Amino acid sequence: MVRGMDRHQRLHRVGVRQHACWTLAQAAEAGFPRQTVADLVARGVWIRRYDGVFRPAGAPVTWHSELAATSLYLGDGTVVARRSAARLWRLPGFEDTTATEFVVTRRHTPRIQGVHVSRTIHLPADDAVNHSGFLATGMTRTLHDLSAVTPEPILLPAAAEGMRVGRTDQWRLLDSVRARPGLPGNGRLRSVIAQLDPRMAKARSIAEIVANIRLRELGYHDFEVNVRRTLSCGRRVELDVVFQGFRVLEINGARYHGTVVQRRADRERRDALERDGYVVRVLWAGQLHDPSLVRAVVEDLLGASVSS
Numbered sequence: 439m440v441r442g443m444d445r446h447q448r449l450h451r452v453g454v455r456q457h458a459c460w461t462l463a464q465a466a467e468a469g470f471p472r473q474t475v476a477d478l479v480a481r482g483v484w485i486r487r488y489d490g491v492f493r494p495a496g497a498p499v500t501w502h503s504e505l506a507a508t509s510l511y512l513g514d515g516t517v518v519a520r521r522s523a524a525r526l527w528r529l530p531g532f533e534d535t536t537a538t539e540f541v542v543t544r545r546h547t548p549r550i551q552g553v554h555v556s557r558t559i560h561l562p563a564d565d566a567v568n569h570s571g572f573l574a575t576g577m578t579r580t581l582h583d584l585s586a587v588t589p590e591p592i593l594l595p596a597a598a599e600g601m602r603v604g605r606t607d608q609w610r611l612l613d614s615v616r617a618r619p620g621l622p623g624n625g626r627l628r629s630v631i632a633q634l635d636p637r638m639a640k641a642r643s644i645a646e647i648v649a650n651i652r653l654r655e656l657g658y659h660d661f662e663v664n665v666r667r668t669l670s671c672g673r674r675v676e677l678d679v680v681f682q683g684f685r686v687l688e689i690n691g692a693r694y695h696g697t698v699v700q701r702r703a704d705r706e707r708r709d710a711l712e713r714d715g716y717v718v719r720v721l722w723a724g725q726l727h728d729p730s731l732v733r734a735v736v737e738d739l740l741g742a743s744v745s746s
Contacts (some may be wrong), residue, residue: 458493508540508553512548520556522538528599543559585627585630608631646663
């Protein structure tokens, strides 16, 4: 026990780490006898989520709190996996998943409706990492597990995002396939690995990754990404996508570029580029899902005159 704290404070510290959930054993360690726990539940002060797992009445029920409660109920060594791990890693395509999925090394676990538990003989230490208050599969393991249940068009940007943040790459993914040759998603993951482009690792956002994938799908391959230039006015800029040296395609996300202040800054930046002879076109992140629109913008960019 932590000296100088009463039992409520000690249990609160535990709950903060576990999304407002705790176990009977943790409550006992904080100083709550079993009968006191039973009284608190009977009075509605605590809510029993599972046998031996509790949360305070009035605390918001969220996907994270449900994930935490289920993980505590399943016991030590439970690792958040597949789509649930993808959401923790904030991979594109999984931001709003409600899946509750785990992997364990034990043979027997309780059956819970709506919860998927995979069992594995061996889970290497680097395949399970602490993330957002959970023990979760690492990026490479998460992507490999996803390959069995995720369509390729969703798996590719997810893998590219993992590469962008430096958590995986083609070689680590390929090593994972070789280490587990019998998984049903291996063919799909091999296809994704073949499509990963080193330029994706230079992307600054998920929107830029999607743009890279879309451009190559449309047959455009001769371009650079995140190109740093110094303009004649002395201003240093980083250009999202550059064709033929002076043709610039900017990829804008509404969250950052949608404010009045940023739009003004974007106009000033574009004016400075055009004064130096660059041709600039803009695609918004939401427009990247329309291939015909992307092609029209790129063709307009490539067909425009470049001033000398």
